[in-house]
Amino acid sequence: MxxxxxxxxxxxxxxxxxxxxxxxxxxxxxxxxxxxxxxxxxxxxxxxxxxxxxxxxxxxxxxxxxxxxxxxxxxxxxxxxxxxxxxxxxxxxxxxxxxxxxxxxxxxxxxxxxxxxxxxxxxxxxxxxxxxxxxxxxxxxxxxxxxxxxxxxxxxxxxxxxxxxxxxxxxxxxxxxxxxxxxxxxxxxxxxxxxxxxxxxxxxxxxxxxxxxxxxxxxxxxxxxxxxxxxxxxxxxxxxxxxxxxxxxxxxxxxxxxxxxxxxxxGVDRIGKKTADLTMRFYEGVRAIPDITVYGDFSGGHAGIVALNIGDRDSGEVSDILSDEFRIATRAGAHCAPRLHEALGTKDQGAVRFSFSWFNTEEEIDAAVDAVKTIAGSF
Amino acid sequence: MxxxxxxxxxxxxxxxxxxxxxxxxxxxxxxxxxxxxxxxxxxxxxxxxxxxxxxxxxxxxxxxxxxxxxxxxxxxxxxxxxxxxxxxxxxxxxxxxxxxxxxxxxxxxxxxxxxxxxxxxxxxxxxxxxxxxxxxxxxxxxxxxxxxxxxxxxxxxxxxxxxxxxxxxxxxxxxxxxxxxxxxxxxxxxxxxxxxxxxxxxxxxxxxxxxxxxxxxxxxxxxxxxxxxxxxxxxxxxxxxxxxxxxxxxxxxxxxxxxxxxxxxxGVDRIGKKTADLTMRFYEGVRAIPDITVYGDFSGGHAGIVALNIGDRDSGEVSDILSDEFRIATRAGAHCAPRLHEALGTKDQGAVRFSFSWFNTEEEIDAAVDAVKTIAGSF
Known part of the structure; x- marks a missing residue:
């Protein structure tokens, strides 16, 4: 996984x-x-x-x-x-x-x-x-x-x-x-x-x-x-x-x-740098895929999180496909953040959240980007 | 220990x-x-x-x-x-x-x-x-x-x-x-x-x-x-x-x-029986020692606990001797039970609490009884 x-x-x-x-x-x-x-x-x-x-x-x-x-x-x-x-x-x-x-x-x-x-x-x-x-x-x-x-x-x-x-x-x-x-x-x-x-x-x-x-x-x-x-x-x-x-x-x-x-x-700085690099690698990988909406602002400070949707597909369905077909663990739905989903206009769709840590690798990020591409292309 | x-x-x-x-x-x-x-x-x-x-x-x-x-x-x-x-x-x-x-x-x-x-x-x-x-x-x-x-x-x-x-x-x-x-x-x-x-x-x-x-x-x-x-x-x-x-x-x-x-x-019954046997073995061992006061009533239902004092010695001192000289871990003081200490008349002295489990042995109980005897005799 x-x-x-x-x-x-x-x-x-x-x-x-x-x-x-x-x-x-x-x-x-x-x-x-x-x-x-x-x-x-x-x-x-x-x-x-x-x-x-x-x-x-x-x-x-x-x-x-x-x-x-x-x-x-x-x-x-x-x-x-x-x-x-x-x-x-x-x-x-x-x-x-x-x-x-x-x-x-x-x-x-x-x-x-x-x-x-x-x-x-x-x-x-x-x-x-x-x-x-x-x-x-x-x-x-x-x-x-x-x-x-x-x-x-x-x-x-x-x-x-x-x-x-x-x-x-x-x-x-x-x-x-x-x-x-x-x-x-x-x-x-x-x-x-x-x-x-x-x-x-x-x-x-x-x-x-x-x-x-x-x-x-x-x-x-x-x-x-x-x-x-x-x-x-x-x-x-x-x-x-x-x-x-x-x-x-x-x-x-x-x-x-x-x-x-x-x-x-x-060192927190080293952990933060690696997490940020992985996050931006993922963001850069997925942002240009057709039909993908990435939420939030990547111009300022950022935690190791990227939330996205594929067209109007239900976020739970996408997360399940990631898990079942690609063995990639993400989190779909509302993430206990009701006011922000309302602000983003994603109350019904939710979003698929990818979140990264010190233990993730670039290969894992690339596999996740490829999985998103494949799923987006298959709908 | x-x-x-x-x-x-x-x-x-x-x-x-x-x-x-x-x-x-x-x-x-x-x-x-x-x-x-x-x-x-x-x-x-x-x-x-x-x-x-x-x-x-x-x-x-x-x-x-x-x-x-x-x-x-x-x-x-x-x-x-x-x-x-x-x-x-x-x-x-x-x-x-x-x-x-x-x-x-x-x-x-x-x-x-x-x-x-x-x-x-x-x-x-x-x-x-x-x-x-x-x-x-x-x-x-x-x-x-x-x-x-x-x-x-x-x-x-x-x-x-x-x-x-x-x-x-x-x-x-x-x-x-x-x-x-x-x-x-x-x-x-x-x-x-x-x-x-x-x-x-x-x-x-x-x-x-x-x-x-x-x-x-x-x-x-x-x-x-x-x-x-x-x-x-x-x-x-x-x-x-x-x-x-x-x-x-x-x-x-x-x-x-x-x-x-x-x-x-x-089986809870077997654990309970062993704990009760160890408790009564300890109680029977210490109750007859001169200068020992054992608290509570042993005629009815009982958890695996025996609290006692040696004469008017501070319970903390006795518990420390048990720990330092005999490597026996007990608990002294008030045990977060203020009303009962008041009822027992032990508010100032506290009490030394021995409490037993499935993992204790008869040898450990006997060693604890001997330690209490030795300490009681040494004061």
Missing amino acids: IYLDNAATSLCRPKEVKEAVLNALDTLGNSARGTHEGAMDASRMIYDARVKLAAFFNCSRADHVVFTSGITESLNTVLNGLLSRGDHVISTDLEHNSVLRPLYRLEEKRGVRVDFAAADKRGSIDYGDLERLMRPETKLVVCTHASNLTGNMLDAARISAIAHAHHALFILDTAQTAGSHPIDMQKLSIDVLCFTGHKGLMGPQGTGGICIREGIEIEPLKVGGTGVQTYSRTQPPQYPVRLEAGTLNGHGIAGLSAAIDYIQEI | IYLDNAATSLCRPKEVKEAVLNALDTLGNSARGTHEGAMDASRMIYDARVKLAAFFNCSRADHVVFTSGITESLNTVLNGLLSRGDHVISTDLEHNSVLRPLYRLEEKRGVRVDFAAADKRGSIDYGDLERLMRPETKLVVCTHASNLTGNMLDAARISAIAHAHHALFILDTAQTAGSHPIDMQKLSIDVLCFTGHKGLMGPQGTGGICIREGIEIEPLKVGGTGVQTYSRTQPPQYPVRLEAGTLNGHGIAGLSAAIDYIQEI
């Missing part, structure tokens, strides 16, 4: 990740629960992973790196934990349902008001429009770093500057960029960064987290055991336990920690 | 679990996200795991088995998702902070009223007392199946009958019994069963779930992408996606699924 569905999850992983998970399954106790060897090994490994992730994203404090089960939990925690009745939020049409549905629910249940910067037919937003949405009661701006549908990146530094000029927080969803694009919390002035472990960070599923700037107080989504301050009726207020009730996924975090080592060894 | 901290997490696991996780890391895509081989393999594996868990707990519908990151998330989801302003809840002094803190928070934030059936000095509750707490507005009774501190089991069938006689739901926390005690949702008339994957079920950390009786509607804690019904602004209403926003921990669930196979192959 040629795996071009890396935006959904990393199927290919460094062997070091698997070794770390195996080793963890054999040796780790429950982190922060006891002082014996197994528990201490777990505590040390997890603290070490926080230190690595803090360095990776340039988060000023390792104890402000919080682990979650994935970025959906991260985003739910952050949005529910920061927004109260009367608050106003700005987001964009590029967002995934992991941002949209928490916001819609907060609108309905908590009277939070939300505005979205509109995407045009190329999937781009106007930053002037975004700034015009700012109000005195705007509590935060939350957006994705790159669309999971078109791959188009948003200008995080620019949005951050707009948010801060209006005294709002800036929350970044890095699901499609962490691991392949340098993301520096200080340089981009990110208040809260949400990440997932199982995509570009090459870790196991069930891992993810939140990097929090010092001084930002997020109310927990879950409360429960922490191994400390047992007699407090409320969740302890200090990070990371503030947002980490219950046993952490130590086995998964061990894998993620090894993955971060692997990425740092190669 | 002699690992007697199984109530915290299973350090020893069947090799089949590790093989399943490794295989999953090599082959699985993202469940319910696409139709290619990797995604379909993930979807099938996860559905298969639901079927196995439904059979394991006798949950009437496999699609009403919901996966979470662990039982803390399960309990937070269930309690926050069922309780509204004006509701009354009954629980017990035996509960873990994963039940207590969500309830305390609901009292404070949502005006839910909570009563606790009191534990006596042996850690037992009076079922008549519990029934007398019932009110017309009692929405549910939530309790642990066994204390994570003393190991004493609650009579789930009896509490279930009391709850249902008063038209309340019955929610069971099986953190300390699943895998070593038969738990049948139909026979015990359990409305919602919460489980964790990484203790008696022998699976990886980061796994757990909820088994829900048909007709019970729990509001989601997290909302987000589901891979279906992308254009709905709200989380789809059908289980399991209703409560499963975001990418599931497929790698962990693969391990849990293999663990369930392993347990079913041996």
Whole structure:
């Protein structure tokens, strides 16, 4: 199988990740629960992973790196934990349902008001429009770093500057960029960064987290055991336990920690360059094929994603042919990105998404281009 | 290391679990996200795991088995998702902070009223007392199946009958019994069963779930992408996606699924019998040692747990000596069970908890008894 569905999850992983998970399954106790060897090994490994992730994203404090089960939990925690009745939020049409549905629910249940910067037919937003949405009661701006549908990146530094000029927080969803694009919390002035472990960070599923700037107080989504301050009726207020009730996924975090080592060894820039080269090779290969529509804008920052359609063929049908006849894995349909499909005019057709990683090769890209050509020619 | 901290997490696991996780890391895509081989393999594996868990707990519908990151998330989801302003809840002094803190928070934030059936000095509750707490507005009774501190089991069938006689739901926390005690949702008339994957079920950390009786509607804690019904602004209403926003921990669930196979192959009864024999062997060995206080009641149902103190020695000091000098892993302190420590009169001292599993041996038990004797004699 040629795996071009890396935006959904990393199927290919460094062997070091698997070794770390195996080793963890054999040796780790429950982190922060006891002082014996197994528990201490777990505590040390997890603290070490926080230190690595803090360095990776340039988060000023390792104890402000919080682990979650994935970025959906991260985003739910952050949005529910920061927004109260009367608050106003700005987001964009590029967002995934992991941002949209928490916001819609907060609108309905908590009277939070939300505005979205509109995407045009190329999937781009106007930053002037975004700034015009700012109000005195705007509590935060939350957006994705790159669309999971078109791959188009948003200008995080620019949005951050707009948010801060209006005294709002800036929350970044890095699901499609962490691991392949340098993301520096200080340089981009990110208040809260949400990440997932199982995509570009090459870790196991069930891992993810939140990097929090010092001084930002997020109310927990879950409360429960922490191994400390047992007699407090409320969740302890200090990070990371503030947002980490219950046993952490130590086995998964061990894998993620090894993955971060692997990425740092190669270098995010090198991974990003290779992914970008593969992406552009694919884009250049398919854009000229008759009947092909490629979505998005390839003139600016871009994640390793190309979404396209062949004429008016159903995207699911095309993806199935790619899988069944060419053994090429892609993703069709709506990709949990309803507002962007509406902006692109692809609500009914969906789109076929090809997404690339460090582990793909030029030969795989060329095979995928040839497959698209063949399918386009056969209709 | 002699690992007697199984109530915290299973350090020893069947090799089949590790093989399943490794295989999953090599082959699985993202469940319910696409139709290619990797995604379909993930979807099938996860559905298969639901079927196995439904059979394991006798949950009437496999699609009403919901996966979470662990039982803390399960309990937070269930309690926050069922309780509204004006509701009354009954629980017990035996509960873990994963039940207590969500309830305390609901009292404070949502005006839910909570009563606790009191534990006596042996850690037992009076079922008549519990029934007398019932009110017309009692929405549910939530309790642990066994204390994570003393190991004493609650009579789930009896509490279930009391709850249902008063038209309340019955929610069971099986953190300390699943895998070593038969738990049948139909026979015990359990409305919602919460489980964790990484203790008696022998699976990886980061796994757990909820088994829900048909007709019970729990509001989601997290909302987000589901891979279906992308254009709905709200989380789809059908289980399991209703409560499963975001990418599931497929790698962990693969391990849990293999663990369930392993347990079913041996048989819960056989695992329970061996664990109970080891527990009683330890209890009989330590109870007669001068200066030892063993907590709880050993005349009825019991999980594989024995908690004790040596004179008035700090439990942390004793646990450290066991670890450092005897390489025996136990857990000292408060065990996230504040109300029960208050009932036992051990709030300051804590207790040293020994907890046993299928993988322990009689030799290990005897070594632990000898170690306790030696430490008790040395003070």
